[in-house]
Amino acid sequence: MSQLKDELILKLKDRTAKLGVVGLGYVGLPLAVEKAKVGFNVIGFDVQDKKVEMVNKGNNYIGDIVDSDLSKLVEAGKLKATTDFGFVKDVDAVTISVPTPLDLYKQPDLSYVVDSTKSVAKYLHRGMLVVLESTTYPGTTEEVLKPILEKGGLKCGEDFFLAFSPERVDPGNKKYNTKNTPKVVGGCTPECTEVAAALYKSVLNSDVFTVSSPAVAEMEKILENTFRNINIGLINEMAILCNRMKIDIWEVIEAAKTKPYGFMPFYPGPGLGGHCIPLDPFYLSWKAKEYDFHTKLIETSGDINDSMPLFVVDNAMKLLNKYEKKAMNGAKVLLMGVAYKNDIDDMRESPALKVIEHLEANGADIIINDPYIPNFKHKGKEYHSVDWEKVIDESDIVIITTNHSCYDYERIVERAKLVYDTRNATKDVKNNRNKIHKL
Numbered sequence: 001m002s003q004l005k006d007e008l009i010l011k012l013k014d015r016t017a018k019l020g021v022v023g024l025g026y027v028g029l030p031l032a033v034e035k036a037k038v039g040f041n042v043i044g045f046d047v048q049d050k051k052v053e054m055v056n057k058g059n060n061y062i063g064d065i066v067d068s069d070l071s072k073l074v075e076a077g078k079l080k081a082t083t084d085f086g087f088v089k090d091v092d093a094v095t096i097s098v099p100t101p102l103d104l105y106k107q108p109d110l111s112y113v114v115d116s117t118k119s120v121a122k123y124l125h126r127g128m129l130v131v132l133e134s135t136t137y138p139g140t141t142e143e144v145l146k147p148i149l150e151k152g153g154l155k156c157g158e159d160f161f162l163a164f165s166p167e168r169v170d171p172g173n174k175k176y177n178t179k180n181t182p183k184v185v186g187g188c189t190p191e192c193t194e195v196a197a198a199l200y201k202s203v204l205n206s207d208v209f210t211v212s213s214p215a216v217a218e219m220e221k222i223l224e225n226t227f228r229n230i231n232i233g234l235i236n237e238m239a240i241l242c243n244r245m246k247i248d249i250w251e252v253i254e255a256a257k258t259k260p261y262g263f264m265p266f267y268p269g270p271g272l273g274g275h276c277i278p279l280d281p282f283y284l285s286w287k288a289k290e291y292d293f294h295t296k297l298i299e300t301s302g303d304i305n306d307s308m309p310l311f312v313v314d315n316a317m318k319l320l321n322k323y324e325k326k327a328m329n330g331a332k333v334l335l336m337g338v339a340y341k342n343d344i345d346d347m348r349e350s351p352a353l354k355v356i357e358h359l360e361a362n363g364a365d366i367i368i369n370d371p372y373i374p375n376f377k378h379k380g381k382e383y384h385s386v387d388w389e390k391v392i393d394e395s396d397i398v399i400i401t402t403n404h405s406c407y408d409y410e411r412i413v414e415r416a417k418l419v420y421d422t423r424n425a426t427k428d429v430k431n432n433r434n435k436i437h438k439l
Helices: 002-013 028-037 049-056 067-075 085-090 111-121 140-150 190-201 214-245 249-256 280-291 296-324 351-361 388-394 409-415
Strands: 018-022 041-045 079-082 093-096 129-132 161-164 183-187 208-211 332-336 365-369 375-378 381-384 397-400 419-421 436-438
Touching: 002 190, 018 028, 018 085, 018 111, 028 041, 028 067, 028 079, 041 085, 049 067, 049 079, 067 079, 085 111, 093 111, 111 129, 111 140, 129 140, 129 190, 140 161, 140 214, 161 190, 161 214, 183 190, 183 214, 190 208, 208 214, 214 249, 214 280, 214 296, 280 296, 296 351, 296 397, 296 419, 332 351, 332 388, 351 365, 365 388, 388 409
Parallel strands: 018 041, 018 093, 041 079, 093 129, 129 161, 183 208, 332 365, 332 397, 397 419, 419 436
Antiparallel strands: 161 183, 375 381
């Protein structure tokens, strides 16, 4: 095994290793691009023909990738995509970055991970490295992936290397990206860890922190997102209380931020969105039951965060009734922002979708605007973004669910009859503040 390890590390250091990336989404494609940019020949694998076709044409569909980077790498032959997993036989190392959603009962759905691992296992060869990046519960790498990969007769730690390295992607973050965000790596054996660390050190401009096992790395990722989930739940609960007490929660946070130690600001909103924070803590809750442990804080914060879209709609109803003398049933509501955070086109788990559901359940006539999402489908229904300037005059209330920086908030408030701001986006608006009501 020592010889296999040394050979692969050498190929990673001099970038002669051929690399594979399974899953060409928000995590996988940026990683594939970074690997190709430093000189590796990279093959991207995906089951979606459309994604494969777009990559091979050099057409980018991920916001955090520079379009020209992708097209240049494809033209140079450094990056190609395929739906044929048979090409796994040609790669020295492969990372798996596929979705890990929850099912209807908030239990882990590992079907994408399992299917991808089975596809890789068919072509696994001696000296190969497999790294799982998909966020999951502690134990997945060793309890799920390892047995699948070993079915063909090769042994982990003897014939091939296996590790877990959690993805750390924050869409739209201008400071930290795939290239410069520190990496955590945990292998099934010390040799597995060493090889996986060598892979990331050869690609990234960041520290690579090694831990003693995949389970530690898996738990580390869950801790990151559970920390945020619980603190957002706390601040959302504080926002609800402050609303009843007629206290501005945003001003409270600004005051608390002046303390130079012992406080980290989190902000309330219409709910949680994205592919990590709303989902990952429930992976831990599910796994904890195996150990007869009940994760009270996680589930309580989840309940609070899940309740926020309904809180937003209830408040909007009260505002319409008080200031416009109208019921929600039949009211024209202009919803501004569908993306789960500002200045991106990602609407995965966006709280705006739940707000839309509750508004429609109460009979609202919804008009939607999002400059990043021209159209989308939710629960079988199609929605289209319209020019807010053409419809704001006829709207009874404007609800800001995403604080995109391109919005002219001064003009929005000037023209709106009533504004319900769930993101404190209008904090710098100087005129017509009597129209603004904040979460």
